[in-house]
Amino acid sequence: MLLKTINTIALPTLLFGVLIAVWSTVAVKIPGFPTPIETWNELLIVLSDPMYDNGAGDQGIALQLFSSLKRVFGGFALAIAVGIPVGLLIGMSKIAQTAFNPYIQILKPVSPLAWLPLALFVFKDVDMTAIFVIFITSIWPIIINTALGVRSVSDDFINVARVLQLTAFERVFQIILPVAVPFIFTGMRLSLGIAWLVIVAAEMLTGGLGIGFWIWDEYNNLNYSHIIIGIILIGVVGYILDTIMGFIADHFDYRKRGRV
Amino acid sequence: MSAKPFLNIDHVDKIFPLGKGKEYVALRDVKLEIRENEIVSIIGHSGCGKSTILNLIAGLDTITKGVILLEDREINAPGPERAVVFQNHSLLPWLTVYQNIEMAVKKVRDDLHPKEVRDHVMRYIDLVNLDHAKDKYPAEISGGMKQRVGIARALSIEPKVLLMDEPFGALDSLTRANLQDHLMRIQMQTGNTVIIITHDVDEAVLLSDRVIMMTNGPEATIGEILEVNLPRPRNRLELQHNEEYLRCRGAIVEFLYSKFAKHED
Ligand SMILES: Nc1ncnc2c1ncn2[C@@H]1O[C@H](COP(=O)(O)OP(=O)(O)O)[C@@H](O)[C@H]1O
Ligand SMILES: [Mg+2]
Numbered sequence: 001m002l003l004k005t006i007n008t009i010a011l012p013t014l015l016f017g018v019l020i021a022v023w024s025t026v027a028v029k030i031p032g033f034p035t036p037i038e039t040w041n042e043l044l045i046v047l048s049d050p051m052y053d054n055g056a057g058d059q060g061i062a063l064q065l066f067s068s069l070k071r072v073f074g075g076f077a078l079a080i081a082v083g084i085p086v087g088l089l090i091g092m093s094k095i096a097q098t099a100f101n102p103y104i105q106i107l108k109p110v111s112p113l114a115w116l117p118l119a120l121f122v123f124k125d126v127d128m129t130a131i132f133v134i135f136i137t138s139i140w141p142i143i144i145n146t147a148l149g150v151r152s153v154s155d156d157f158i159n160v161a162r163v164l165q166l167t168a169f170e171r172v173f174q175i176i177l178p179v180a181v182p183f184i185f186t187g188m189r190l191s192l193g194i195a196w197l198v199i200v201a202a203e204m205l206t207g208g209l210g211i212g213f214w215i216w217d218e219y220n221n222l223n224y225s226h227i228i229i230g231i232i233l234i235g236v237v238g239y240i241l242d243t244i245m246g247f248i249a250d251h252f253d254y255r256k257r258g259r260v
Numbered sequence: 261m262s263a264k265p266f267l268n269i270d271h272v273d274k275i276f277p278l279g280k281g282k283e284y285v286a287l288r289d290v291k292l293e294i295r296e297n298e299i300v301s302i303i304g305h306s307g308c309g310k311s312t313i314l315n316l317i318a319g320l321d322t323i324t325k326g327v328i329l330l331e332d333r334e335i336n337a338p339g340p341e342r343a344v345v346f347q348n349h350s351l352l353p354w355l356t357v358y359q360n361i362e363m364a365v366k367k368v369r370d371d372l373h374p375k376e377v378r379d380h381v382m383r384y385i386d387l388v389n390l391d392h393a394k395d396k397y398p399a400e401i402s403g404g405m406k407q408r409v410g411i412a413r414a415l416s417i418e419p420k421v422l423l424m425d426e427p428f429g430a431l432d433s434l435t436r437a438n439l440q441d442h443l444m445r446i447q448m449q450t451g452n453t454v455i456i457i458t459h460d461v462d463e464a465v466l467l468s469d470r471v472i473m474m475t476n477g478p479e480a481t482i483g484e485i486l487e488v489n490l491p492r493p494r495n496r497l498e499l500q501h502n503e504e505y506l507r508c509r510g511a512i513v514e515f516l517y518s519k520f521a522k523h524e525d
Contacts, residue, residue, distance in 0.1 A: 154350075156346050156348060156350035157350060157352065159318075159320055159338075159344065159346065159350070160346075160350055160352070162319075162320060162337075162338040163318065163320075163338045163339070163340060163342070163343060163344050164340055164363075164364055164367045164368060164417070165338070165339060165340060165367070166367060170367070174352075174363065175352070178352070178354045254353060254354035255353070
């Protein structure tokens with residue numbers, strides 16, 4: 001009991017102390033590096049008016065985060081709409097798998113940011129470009145995990161479907177999807193995590209709006225404490241996104257509804 | 261008894277291609293005629309081709325040579341008139357006991373009204389004495405109960421033939437005995453034709469009207485057919501010292517462990 005308290009409260013607190021100490025040392029060694037206290041005071045100021053809007057390029061932190069989230073969810077939604085049907089197809093048809101597989105294998109390891117200039121050239125629009133980059137980021141885990149889910153349907157279930165003479169449509173909705181849905185949500189959770197990583201970099205390149213742009217803009221303004229604030233807020237939002245996705249995923253997983 | 265066989269397995273071969281031009285002849289020239297309302301068990305050493313025969317009857321696998329006829333109609337695909345009880349029950353884990361059976365009934369009996377579906381499903385849940393567990397999920401009930409649900413699901417679509425591949429193989433011996441009694445009682449009520457695969461000598465004698473004994477593979481075929489002349493209902497306690505029971509038991513043991521002994525090496 002005591003040991004557990006030490007583990008869950010004392011150790012993180014201790015680590016926090018070490019972190020602050022290291023940070024303070026760095027701040028002393030590097031002139032202009034914001035100290036923890038300065039950063040804390042700045043954070044309070046930034047959070048005191050998160051919704052202000054002085055036109056393009058000068059908006060509150062909440063609005064910046066919100067516009068990043070909008071792009072992430074736009075690209076993510078598109079990736080779901082395309083990725084799940086493609087994944088189902090690849091999982092169910094050997095022919096589709098053979099056809100798609102080489103392209104997936106080659107395109108998957110490409111950094112989504114490599115697509116950014118091409119997207120910018122095609123769309124000539126920052127928002128569309130960011131959404132497209134997130135789409136390309138998100139689609140691979142969704143396709144791959146959906147196909148994996150379909151392939152994990154056991155032969156016994158398929159035999160049940162065959163004996164009952166289920167139609168292809170009934171097979172998808174009564175047998176395949178219930179098995180595949182937890183896998184699909186795993187893919188979506190992975191995708192959303194990577195998308196949140198990528199949006200920051202994408203916005204640094206495209207400029208205009210969003211948390212990534214904000215951090216880069218504050219760098220140019222020599223406002224370094226805001227960079228640290230940005231890092232912390234990105235982390236917190238990412239953590240919240242992942243927790244919510246995990247919650248939704250568990251809800252749709254028949255194995256986790258109080259039965260194994 | 262009618263002269264025409266109900267289910268006719270007529271000179272059937274099954275050859276599995278192994279790739280690179282190689283092949284495995286699992287079954288060679290299997291001939292078997294099964295009567296309506298009969299309980300037949302197929303017994304043989306592991307790997308001799310019991311499941312292969314059952315899958316051919318179910319239509320889950322294709323026949324290489326020969327033909328299988330059910331009431332004179334050729335079998336070439338799976339269908340609900342040949343219900344299968346799988347060894348590992350294969351209940352859908354995201355559906356309750358009730359829903360698992362309902363799903364089969366809704367698909368096969370599309371002539372029933374929703375109210376009738378409910379009565380129909382409940383009749384079969386009742387048949388395997390599982391009313392109290394009808395809203396449970398498969399993960400919440402015991403292995404023996406799961407297998408009873410599997411049997412109820414198979415019977416609920418009112419098949420002509422009930423095919424069972426080592427249905428009680430994964431269960432402990434007490435549960436196993438209990439399910440054997442369930443099966444005999446249900447079959448007397450419903451009059452189903454049942455083909456049951458087993459590697460348990462006592463199970464074969466207790467349940468069957470005839471025991472089909474298979475030779476070892478490759479090119480496995482039917483070695484002997486044993487008639488079990490015991491009246492029904494059968495009681496395992498009374499049978500213990502019954503002469504006919506012991507004769508049948510002895511004949512199977514002789515076949516399996518002397519004539520077609522299999523040496524694991
Ligand atoms: N799909 C397959 N491909 C190749 N060989 C198979 C296949 N299915 C079964 N066999 C072989 O056929 C033989 C009979 O198998 P099976 O019918 O499963 O035996 P059992 O009597 O134990 O049920 C075995 O030797 C097995 O290895
Ligand atoms: Mg088998």
